[in-house]
Amino acid sequence: MQKPTPDTRVRYRERLSPSLWLLVTAAVIAPMVTLTLTPLGSLPALFIGIAAGALLITALIAWSPMVRVDGAVVRAGRAHIDARWLGPVTVLTGADAQAARGSVLPARGWHLIRSGIDGIIVAPNIDPDDPATHWTISTRTPDRLAAAIRDAQAAASTPV
Structure with missing residues (x-):
């Protein structure tokens, strides 16, 4: 006799990601960090600012329920x-x-x-x-x- 397999298919899936306005607001961190770190040099400050903005946006999306x-x-x-x-x-x-x-x-x-x-x-x-x-x-x-x-x-x- 075969063992019945339970129905485990995904019927619905949705990530409650942040709204576009929240993501745009989070992206504002990039120029703020860049301006704050300008004394270190403009190029390193730019890369660190872009990385900080991208990291924040990625975290907001990844941690959404x-x-x-x-x-x-x-x-x-x-x-x-x-x-x-x-x-x-x-x-x-x-x-x-x-x-x-x-x-x-x-x-x-x-x-x-x-x-x-x-x-x-x-x-x-x-x-x-x-x-x-x-x-x-x-x-x-x-x-x-x-x-x-x-x-x-x-x-x-x-x-x-």
Whole structure:
């Protein structure tokens, strides 16, 4: 008898990278470092300034959190939850998303919220042993993330 293999395919993946304006702002460090180090010589100061700017931009992108749906597991940054423990997913954009990130935000929920990203999804956590009551996740494509979570929920509920 063959051993059934679990579904581990990646249904959704997104890096919540910083906005273009934050990257442009971070790039301003290059001329600042160059001007500060000009007494060392203009050429070394220029190379060190460019390296500092590139290093900061690379770090901002590399350390930005990932949102993934692998098989039946939803991962948001460092946290993960089996999709069967999430309730119906709500997609919010615009003013609704802004309200959900503000006064309506559940205090005991898991939040992965990034500025500059308009859309969010909100899913109640139905696990009775988990202290987080809701999952709120920022995403640039909330419809695709919600569909991936629903697909993972359907896969988790079907017997192997």
